[in-house]
Amino acid sequence: MKQSEDRKKSSSKFKDSLLNTLKGMLFPISAVIFALFVSVFFVMWAKNLGFGESASLLFRSLWKGSFGTKFNFMETLVFTTPLIFTGLAHSLAFKTGLFNIGVEGQFIIGMITAAIVGQIPGIPHILHILLIIATGMLAGGAWAWVPGILKAKLGTNEVVNSIMMNFIGMYLSNYLVMGPFRKPGTASTQLIQDSAKLTRFVSPNDRVNTALFIAIGFAILVYILLWKTTTGYELRAVGTNPDASEYGGISINKNIILAMVLSGALAGLGGATHTSGIQYQANQLFGFPNFGFDGITVALVAKSNPIGVIFSALLFGALNYSSAGLQVVGIPSQIASLIQGIVILFIAAEYGFKIIGAKISAKRKKEAVVNE
Numbered sequence: 627m628k629q630s631e632d633r634k635k636s637s638s639k640f641k642d643s644l645l646n647t648l649k650g651m652l653f654p655i656s657a658v659i660f661a662l663f664v665s666v667f668f669v670m671w672a673k674n675l676g677f678g679e680s681a682s683l684l685f686r687s688l689w690k691g692s693f694g695t696k697f698n699f700m701e702t703l704v705f706t707t708p709l710i711f712t713g714l715a716h717s718l719a720f721k722t723g724l725f726n727i728g729v730e731g732q733f734i735i736g737m738i739t740a741a742i743v744g745q746i747p748g749i750p751h752i753l754h755i756l757l758i759i760a761t762g763m764l765a766g767g768a769w770a771w772v773p774g775i776l777k778a779k780l781g782t783n784e785v786v787n788s789i790m791m792n793f794i795g796m797y798l799s800n801y802l803v804m805g806p807f808r809k810p811g812t813a814s815t816q817l818i819q820d821s822a823k824l825t826r827f828v829s830p831n832d833r834v835n836t837a838l839f840i841a842i843g844f845a846i847l848v849y850i851l852l853w854k855t856t857t858g859y860e861l862r863a864v865g866t867n868p869d870a871s872e873y874g875g876i877s878i879n880k881n882i883i884l885a886m887v888l889s890g891a892l893a894g895l896g897g898a899t900h901t902s903g904i905q906y907q908a909n910q911l912f913g914f915p916n917f918g919f920d921g922i923t924v925a926l927v928a929k930s931n932p933i934g935v936i937f938s939a940l941l942f943g944a945l946n947y948s949s950a951g952l953q954v955v956g957i958p959s960q961i962a963s964l965i966q967g968i969v970i971l972f973i974a975a976e977y978g979f980k981i982i983g984a985k986i987s988a989k990r991k992k993e994a995v996v997n998e
Contacts, residue, residue: 654927657972658941661965668964669957687955691948698947700832704904706943707834708733710841711896712921713939714848715889717930721852722885723865728773728788730918731795732766732890734911736897738799739765741908742807744818744901754821758902759840759895766894767887769795774886778879784886792918796911803910813910824903837899842936844892849932861885893918920946923966926973942966 662685669680692702712729719726726732740758749757773787807815824835852858863871864881872878896917901908924942928934949962 653976654929654938654969654973657969658927658965660972661968664968665961665965668961672958673956683955684952684957684961687952687957688945688948691951692944697832698951700828700834702940702944702947703834703838704943705947706939707838707841707903708896708900708917709920709924709939709943710838710845710936711892711899712918713924713928713935714841714845714932715892715896715918716921716925717928717932717935718848718852718861718892719885719889720925720930721865722861722881723868724777724882724885724889725785726770726773726788726886726889726893727785727922728770728791728795728918729889729893729921730914730916731788731792732769732893733897733900733915733918734792734795734799735769736762736766736894737901737905737915738802738897738908739894740822740898740901741815741818741905742802744822744906745807745816746822747819749819749821751821754819755824755902758822758898762894762898763891764894766897767891769894770886770890771883774883774890777886778882792914796914799908800910803908807908809907815908817906818902822902823906824899826903833904835903837903840899841896844895845932845936848892852932857884893921920966923970927969 666677666681666684669675669684670677673680673683675683691698693699712733715729715732716726739761743758743761744754746754746757769791770788773782773784773791776782776787777784803815804813809816824837826832826835828834850858852862860871860876861881861884863874863876864878864885868878871881900917920942924935924938927941928938945962945965949959952961953959
């Protein structure tokens with residue numbers, strides 16, 4: 627009898643959790659749908675077509691350019707993989723009340739680290755891959771530790787510090803690529819050893835590789851960390867209410883540093899696997915790769931849920947890859963960026979309304995107490 631009651635309670639908790647998750651995803655999904663709806667009007671303006679024809683052309687082009695063929699589907703997964711890592715990096719920071727905008731620089735540091743470590747000869751394949759994963763995470767974590775320690779010890783804004791670290795990371799990478807590790811006559815490093823290359827599990831011509839499974843595996847690990855461990859509880863508590871957390875004996879400074887380091891480690895791992903699985907070398911950068919910045923949108927749409935990040939990354943991976951194909955039918959490729967921008971605006975508005983609502987509610991409670 628007791629076991630039956632426990633099962634019912636467990637089933638009820640699961641249903642409630644699932645229902646709350648679906649409710650939480652309702653607004654981001656609505657924002658994406660609205661963004662697609664608005665983008666149709668820009669297609670109407672660009673192509674001088676009616677609404678129905680423009681909508682059909684846009685959605686058909688997006689689908690065909692991302693999932694319409696086997697090659698396009700494989701390339702969509704290639705674009706999705708780094709977005710899972712950067713989306714997870716931002717999600718973990720968001721859950722702790724931090725904005726690690728330096729994910730872009732941490733991703734770059736992971737790329738150049740893998741390009742250097744990948745050139746070491748004579749290492750067995752499995753060990754070489756593990757070494758690249760470990761050093762990529764260490765490099766990314768160390769890069770994020772700087773704004774983390776400044777935030778914890780000096781109270782400086784992590785946004786400003788991590789933005790500066792982005793530029794330092796890009797120019798450091800360029801110095802290494804064009805300096806001590808340059809391949810003569812090129813603007814890139816030497817190719818990494820075969821033992822350092824991640825396996826392309828479909829065919830050598832399809833760039834999708836085992837980094838996709840590593841990304842999904844880490845999404846599950848981050849979920850377990852945040853919701854199934856004491857450490858994750860402390861990280862989320864600091865993000866929800868720092869004052870109450872400190873009163874309860876949780877170290878705010880320790881968790882700020884830990885969250886930044888873990889976030890940077892995920893970003894560094896994304897960069898390392900991108901080099902090891904896709905590029906096989908580091909190239910001179912004339913601008914940011916933007917995987918870190920796109921990860922902000924991925925995390926926001928997923929509501930910082932690590933499992934939701936997988937599907938959110940797939941959505942924006944498809945948009946990013948199919949954007950080039952839009953030009954073939956005369957649609958501006960910037961439509962994909964437009965969709966992302968509208969989504970960010972709507973989700974930011976949701977957070978703004980929540981903050982305003984909380985302030986109004988607190989003010990009313992205060993007035994009620996005074997009147998009593």
